[in-house]
Amino acid sequence: MSNGQWYPPEWPDRIRALASGELTAVTPKRAATVILLRDTGAGPAVHMLRRHASMAFAGGAYAYPGGGVDPRDETPVRWAGPPLERWAGRLGVDAASAQAVVCAAVRETFEEAGVLLAGATGDTVVDDTTGDDWEADRRALVARELSFAQFLDRRGLVLRSDLLGAWARWITPEFEPRRYDTWFFVAALPAGQRTRDVSGEADRTVWIRPEDAAAGYDRGELLMMPPTISTLRDVQPYGTVAEALAAAEDRELAPVLARARLEGDELVLSWPGHEEFTRHLPAKGGLL
Numbered sequence: 001m002s003n004g005q006w007y008p009p010e011w012p013d014r015i016r017a018l019a020s021g022e023l024t025a026v027t028p029k030r031a032a033t034v035i036l037l038r039d040t041g042a043g044p045a046v047h048m049l050r051r052h053a054s055m056a057f058a059g060g061a062y063a064y065p066g067g068g069v070d071p072r073d074e075t076p077v078r079w080a081g082p083p084l085e086r087w088a089g090r091l092g093v094d095a096a097s098a099q100a101v102v103c104a105a106v107r108e109t110f111e112e113a114g115v116l117l118a119g120a121t122g123d124t125v126v127d128d129t130t131g132d133d134w135e136a137d138r139r140a141l142v143a144r145e146l147s148f149a150q151f152l153d154r155r156g157l158v159l160r161s162d163l164l165g166a167w168a169r170w171i172t173p174e175f176e177p178r179r180y181d182t183w184f185f186v187a188a189l190p191a192g193q194r195t196r197d198v199s200g201e202a203d204r205t206v207w208i209r210p211e212d213a214a215a216g217y218d219r220g221e222l223l224m225m226p227p228t229i230s231t232l233r234d235v236q237p238y239g240t241v242a243e244a245l246a247a248a249e250d251r252e253l254a255p256v257l258a259r260a261r262l263e264g265d266e267l268v269l270s271w272p273g274h275e276e277f278t279r280h281l282p283a284k285g286g287l288l
Helices: 011-020 084-091 095-113 132-142 148-155 210-218 226-235 241-250
Strands: 029-038 045-051 066-068 158-160 165-171 180-188 202-208 259-263 266-271 274-282
Touching: 011 259, 011 266, 029 095, 029 226, 029 241, 045 095, 045 210, 066 095, 084 095, 084 165, 095 132, 095 148, 095 158, 095 180, 132 148, 148 158, 165 226, 165 241, 180 226, 180 241, 202 210, 210 226, 226 274
Parallel strands: 029 180
Antiparallel strands: 029 045, 029 066, 045 202, 165 180, 259 266, 266 274
């Protein structure tokens, strides 16, 4: 391939199996990821992680902090920002699911980057999460020894949902055995906080301008999944983090789901509205 589009070698056979009815799609799990931004003299930069090459899903690909929803993310939490009913309408789910998705976004950002979108009040944000006590809590969250609600309670913090902007929603293709219904959010790195290389799923973390990351992808140097490079391109035009956050209000959140269809002697894999990711392969045997 000429670019860095992540495309596992087993996909062609799985696409054929799905098209022939030999494969049954699994129900996607809810997930959330955060496009964490900070202003620089050359425009916004985005925080990205490179997943370990040995990982079963998207190994070696660059991504943002994020992960699956923990069932305990639906437990009521100390909350600031838009009410759950408004979030439910924005995300297209019920109130309990909206809280779970937003909580997962904030929790996973803390777990994987050490950045916490929470404060003692609804108009403050913690300014340092680097001490040993913070690290102990972060590890407890990762190990699921501590729920996010318990974490906020013990520290007297409220989740700052107003610091997040809903940006996009992508669903893993039906032929993938590991499927996620993922909401993408944008957020600014809080003043005083810094990202830390603490994710057990990554072997590298970087702050990079979206245009530089996209150029690396186009040259085939940076491996990314379609949702990652698509959202990078969408963030790229904004000159400041504030502009990107403001733009989130009007973003379309209709889910993007890849489709595999038979056209003559070819199977065509496409992401509606995102033609750059379209792939063609023989309907029987062969490779791309």
